[in-house]
Amino acid sequence: xxxxxxxxxxxxxxxxxxxxxxxxxxxxxxxxxxxxxxxxxxxxxxxxxxxxxxxxxxxxxxxxxxxxxxxxxxxxxxxxxxxxxxxxxxxxxxxxxxxxxxxxxxxxxxxxxx
Amino acid sequence: xxxxxxxxxxxxxxxxxxxxxxxxxxxxxxxxxxxxxxxxxxxxxxxxxxxxxxxxxxxxxxxxxxxxxxxxxxxxxxxxxxxxxxxxxxxxxxxxxxxxxxxxxxxxxxxxxxxxxxxxx
Numbered sequence: 001x002x003x004x005x006x007x008x009x010x011x012x013x014x015x016x017x018x019x020x021x022x023x024x025x026x027x028x029x030x031x032x033x034x035x036x037x038x039x040x041x042x043x044x045x046x047x048x049x050x051x052x053x054x055x056x057x058x059x060x061x062x063x064x065x066x067x068x069x070x071x072x073x074x075x076x077x078x079x080x081x082x083x084x085x086x087x088x089x090x091x092x093x094x095x096x097x098x099x100x101x102x103x104x105x106x107x108x109x110x111x112x113x114x
Numbered sequence: 115x116x117x118x119x120x121x122x123x124x125x126x127x128x129x130x131x132x133x134x135x136x137x138x139x140x141x142x143x144x145x146x147x148x149x150x151x152x153x154x155x156x157x158x159x160x161x162x163x164x165x166x167x168x169x170x171x172x173x174x175x176x177x178x179x180x181x182x183x184x185x186x187x188x189x190x191x192x193x194x195x196x197x198x199x200x201x202x203x204x205x206x207x208x209x210x211x212x213x214x215x216x217x218x219x220x221x222x223x224x225x226x227x228x229x230x231x232x233x234x235x
């Protein structure tokens with residue numbers, strides 16, 4: 001089983017619908033992140049959480065919200081999906097306190113808003 | 115604010131040759147870490163190599179090495195003896211090192227736009 005699991009893997013939704021992307025991890029990491037990937041723009045940070053009680057906006061948080069239900073779970077919601085939120089979404093985790101700690105990524109969720 | 119720039123949208127290399135993927139960064143911080151990730155066509159993100167800003171030697175991991183030039187703020191990835199399986203998207207990323215009073219900016223990873231590498235047989 002993957003250390004960082006995202007569900008669903010693919011989703012097509014209609015404009016205006018609410019959708020939730022879920023992420024769970026077995027790494028035991030406190031830090032979790034949500035990124036979106038768009039061609040030519042790389043990965044951009046949406047939200048990040050350094051522990052269950054700590055939630056921070058990233059560079060492109062408008063139109064998104066998150067919930068850190070437990071150390072292992074971090075969900076991303078699109079309250080009212082719009083077509084320009086069509087993208088590949090990644091959840092990631094990393095250790096606290098180790099400077100060289102790389103981020104571990106989920107398999108990605110490909111979201112299409114029509 | 116941190117910024118990562120990868121100026122090569124696409125690169126081509128012959129199998130068994132070496133290739134350098136460019137990465138420049140902009141930060142006012144003195145302590146930071148630099149990462150490279152590989153994304154094959156299957157989509158997963160694979161960590162390749164890490165370089166700390168105070169590391170005296172360039173990082174190496176197998177066929178990957180990082181040409182770190184701190185004064186020029188560049189952290190180029192060198193892949194030696196390219197293989198067909200190296201064809202992928204490559205991302206450079208940076209993270210501030212150390213902690214600050216608020217603690218909220220330490221640890222987030224900022225990515226560049228990526229470079230698509232194609233290895234020809």
